[in-house]
Amino acid sequence: MKTIKLGSRDSKLAVIQAEMVRAAVPVPCELVTMKTTGDMILDRTLDQIGGKGLFVKELDRALAAGEVDFTVHSLKDMPMEQPDGLPIVAYSKRADVRDALVLQAGLQELDLSKPIGCASARRRIQLKRLFPEADIQPVRGNVQTRLRKLDEGQYGALVLAAAGLHRLGLEGRIHRYFSPDEILPAAGQAIVAVQGREGSDLSCLSAFADAEARDCALAERSFTRTLDGGCSSPVAAYAKLENDHLILHGMYVSEDESIVRFGQCEGDRSQAVALGIQLAQQLKQAR
Structure with missing residues (x-):
């Protein structure tokens, strides 16, 4: 049976999250840890050094090169656009979002x-x-x-x-x-994401993947992406499901931070991406 290689940052929290994936995968797994650029540059804020994409760059390179089979991330640390051929392939059940x-x-x-x-x-x-x-x-x-x-x-x-x-x-x-009413969370907060190569066999991740977290994450990331909000931008989004009904809350902040708007929209969970776009446009265009 082939051993699957899981790539992760080498921080204690990142390793714990990778171990969550390893525990749910019914085949042998080897953990491959690495330090990322974002871990090494600590004297400047993320927006000064290129955003949280610096936490995934080395892992993306290893994944694309076939050095690892999957990589494990805190979803809120991932850029809103994924590199070609390296999609997010599984989302964990969401933990405490606050x-x-x-x-x-x-x-x-x-x-x-x-x-x-x-x-x-x-x-x-x-x-x-x-x-x-x-x-x-x-x-x-x-x-x-x-x-x-x-x-x-x-x-x-x-x-x-x-x-x-x-x-x-x-x-x-x-x-x-x-509470989310006091501080609206970041898109994807409290969700662990697994990234893979396009066309990979994902059957080993079926016990880990959570459909509810996936649909909430799709709405939140769609909202943030539509506002051109990177991981270090002042954008917040939080979705929750009531049966198949999705309720999305979002925060929009103007570039000079003089305008801060909150709003929500709701609809069927199958429309998660469209709901994110709808709320982003609604808040950005409000007068």
Whole structure:
């Protein structure tokens, strides 16, 4: 029986997510980890160095070259356009979609004399609505690096994805959760994606792939793509299903960030991509 090679970033969270895939695949799997450009450049924000596509470039190269059979990613870290011949082939069941507030170890109250650290313009803009008096500053690095910077006193709090904290066993660090009404998540947040080569046999992924997460992700990514929003752009989208009825929420931000609009649309799940386009155009063209 052929051993399948799974490509992953070498961070602890990325490896845990790749192990989720390996556990669901009924054939032998070998994990191949690598450091990406996005992992190595930590002194600048993502929009200054080319966006989160830098987290997948090396993995895409290995996949295209046949060095690995599939690659595993946090869907929210993936560019909205996939390279030719390297489609997303499976989506995990969605975990907790919310963002979470994390305080310095041992503290029980938010200290606004120090900045709140977050890694995206999406969070920064929405945090300013919740905490107008707060200083919101960028923070880079993997989850453990960010927590170290917090506990050293560089920040008064962090905002991180709850799903990642749970997967790392760090849910005890969460001070409070933000509902999607408070902070709308990134497109694809809390979903693990598997990328493959066009024409590959996908039967081994059937136990991992989740159709509900797929349809929600298609709507969210369609919305973001229509607004030309890369992974580091201040765009947010969150879809949920009620039976076969899909409800999509989105946030549009103008280029100079002077306009922030929220809206929603809904329809049959089979129209997920069209609903994303519809809501994006509706918010962009609103007066």
